[in-house]
Amino acid sequence: xxxxxxxxxxxxxxxxxxxxxxxxxxxxxxxxxxxxxxxxxxxxxxxxxxxxxxxxxxxxxxxxxxxxxxxxxxxxxxxxxxxxxxxxxxxxxxxxxxxxxxxxxxxxxxxxxxxxxxxxxxxxxxxxxxxxxxxxxxxxxxxxxxxxxxxxxxxxxxxxxxxxxxxxxxxxxxxxxxxxxxxxxxxxxxxxxxxxxxxxxxxxxxxxxxxxxxxxxxxxxxxxxxxxxxxxxxxxxxxxxxxxxxxxxxxxxxxxxxxxxxxxxxxxxxxxxxxxxxxxxxxxxxxxxxxxxxxxxxxxxxxxxxxxxxxxxxxxxxxxxxxxxxxxxxxxxxxxxxxxxxxxxxxxxxxxxxxxxxxxxxxxxxxxxxxxxxxxxxxxxxxxxxxxxxx
Amino acid sequence: xxxxxxxxxxxxxxxxxxxxxxxxxxxxxxxxxxxxxxxxxxxxxxxxxxxxxxxxxxxxxxxxxxxxxxxxxxxxxxxxxxxxxxxxxxxxxxxxxx
Numbered sequence: 001x002x003x004x005x006x007x008x009x010x011x012x013x014x015x016x017x018x019x020x021x022x023x024x025x026x027x028x029x030x031x032x033x034x035x036x037x038x039x040x041x042x043x044x045x046x047x048x049x050x051x052x053x054x055x056x057x058x059x060x061x062x063x064x065x066x067x068x069x070x071x072x073x074x075x076x077x078x079x080x081x082x083x084x085x086x087x088x089x090x091x092x093x094x095x096x097x098x099x100x101x102x103x104x105x106x107x108x109x110x111x112x113x114x115x116x117x118x119x120x121x122x123x124x125x126x127x128x129x130x131x132x133x134x135x136x137x138x139x140x141x142x143x144x145x146x147x148x149x150x151x152x153x154x155x156x157x158x159x160x161x162x163x164x165x166x167x168x169x170x171x172x173x174x175x176x177x178x179x180x181x182x183x184x185x186x187x188x189x190x191x192x193x194x195x196x197x198x199x200x201x202x203x204x205x206x207x208x209x210x211x212x213x214x215x216x217x218x219x220x221x222x223x224x225x226x227x228x229x230x231x232x233x234x235x236x237x238x239x240x241x242x243x244x245x246x247x248x249x250x251x252x253x254x255x256x257x258x259x260x261x262x263x264x265x266x267x268x269x270x271x272x273x274x275x276x277x278x279x280x281x282x283x284x285x286x287x288x289x290x291x292x293x294x295x296x297x298x299x300x301x302x303x304x305x306x307x308x309x310x311x312x313x314x315x316x317x318x319x320x321x322x323x324x325x326x327x328x329x330x331x332x333x334x335x336x337x338x339x340x341x342x343x344x345x346x347x348x349x350x351x352x353x354x355x356x357x358x359x360x361x362x363x364x365x366x367x368x369x370x371x372x373x374x375x376x377x378x379x380x381x382x383x384x385x386x387x388x389x390x391x
Numbered sequence: 392x393x394x395x396x397x398x399x400x401x402x403x404x405x406x407x408x409x410x411x412x413x414x415x416x417x418x419x420x421x422x423x424x425x426x427x428x429x430x431x432x433x434x435x436x437x438x439x440x441x442x443x444x445x446x447x448x449x450x451x452x453x454x455x456x457x458x459x460x461x462x463x464x465x466x467x468x469x470x471x472x473x474x475x476x477x478x479x480x481x482x483x484x485x486x487x488x489x
Contacts, residue, residue, distance in 0.1 A: 219403075
């Protein structure tokens with residue numbers, strides 16, 4: 001019998017990894033991710049999870065150990081955050097280029113300097129082009145569900161790519177939420193055994209991670225691009241199957257009263273739930289506003305996004321990351337790129353805010369939407385608007 | 392043997408570019424890196440093989456006369472053999488010189 005329990009989200013994520021029978025965990029602690037790997041270490045030490053736990057000396061080593069583990073065909077998990085993810089950066093494109101299905105929970109946190117342990121999306125955006133599938137969640141239940149899905153997606157013979165599941169630091173990792181943990185038997189039935197097709201094996205030797213001269217590098221990268229692009233079909237099928245089995249359905253672009261709405265607010269991550277309350281209140285006042293939330297950041301869901309905003313005149317995008325000296329936040333850039341060549345041009349107003357753990361309240365989102373509508377009508381000399389900065 | 396790399400399309404790439412058969416590096420012509428080429432005055436060669444021992448590419452073999460000679464398909468033209476050859480058999484020349 002599946003029951004809903006009150007549990008810290010980090011602990012629930014670790015329990016989900018346990019239910020997925022991860023075989024190797026190589027990780028280094030960093031706030032606000034620590035509780036995830038701490039609990040996994042406890043599960044392994046107590047004999048509740050039959051896995052190798054490799055306590056490494058840095059995140060660079062953690063990801064390097066994960067490469068070897070995944071290459072041997074073991075189900076592999078790690079978790080990190082912020083500077084830890086930045087330290088892993090050198091190894092991340094190796095994992096995806098070698099097509100190794102590694103699962104990583106990323107507790108989204110601002111990048112230094114100035115030092116901040118609090119949530120924003122600057123870490124996940126800094127690894128945007130490393131070839132990993134990136135899924136972002138809004139609450140603890142979604143984190144648990146998408147960890148389970150991530151293993152199935154990554155290890156699928158048609159995909160074989162590493163997957164990051166992003167959950168906002170503290171806002172999600174350190175809160176206690178009511179979460180339905182599925183039954184072990186359900187997870188076993190949903191998640192097939194990991195069968196990496198060409199594992200390291202002394203009886204059938206292969207060479208991995210070789211070098212590619214100019215004559216073959218472009219072919220190698222294009223093969224990888226086609227793979228991550230095509231992985232969307234597998235991701236969609238996985239979420240459909242998950243919905244049928246567990247009753248919770250996920251989409252690359254989640255819609256909230258957006259069909260027919262003239263003004264759409266686009267958000268990502270935990271702050272989206274606060275934004276939804278603002279949408280509710282504005283709709284109660286007869287304002288024609290809706291919301292879309294990005295779930296899948298890589299591969300970017302171009303078609304689904306265009307569909308979701310097809311009735312809108314204005315899209316207001318909130319980025320929790322600042323692309324310094326650039327065109328605004330990475331999400332707004334992507335949204336603009338996705339819509340630029342459409343026959344019908346709609347206005348995209350970009351906001352950057354909620355940086356380094358700064359909250360945006362319901363009233364704040366209502367204010368942002370109103371300001372966004374005004375800018376869409378009057379225009380602005382700014383590439384984007386910074387939200388909530390004290391002048 | 393698989394196709395030569397220059398004929399492979401992106402569809403031919405193995406998962407993660409894994410190499411499944413041994414010896415594939417043999418088809419890589421590192422000789423294209425060369426800007427200088429070793430030339431030989433074999434009358435002076437005492438067949439000591441010191442050039443072969445020092446060659447970082449491992450591309451020096453004995454020819455049919457027993458003299459040591461670099462395989463120019465692989466030789467990168469580093470000139471270490473010429474420096475180490477104390478009977479002065481080997482002289483490096485610019486690639487464009489005949």
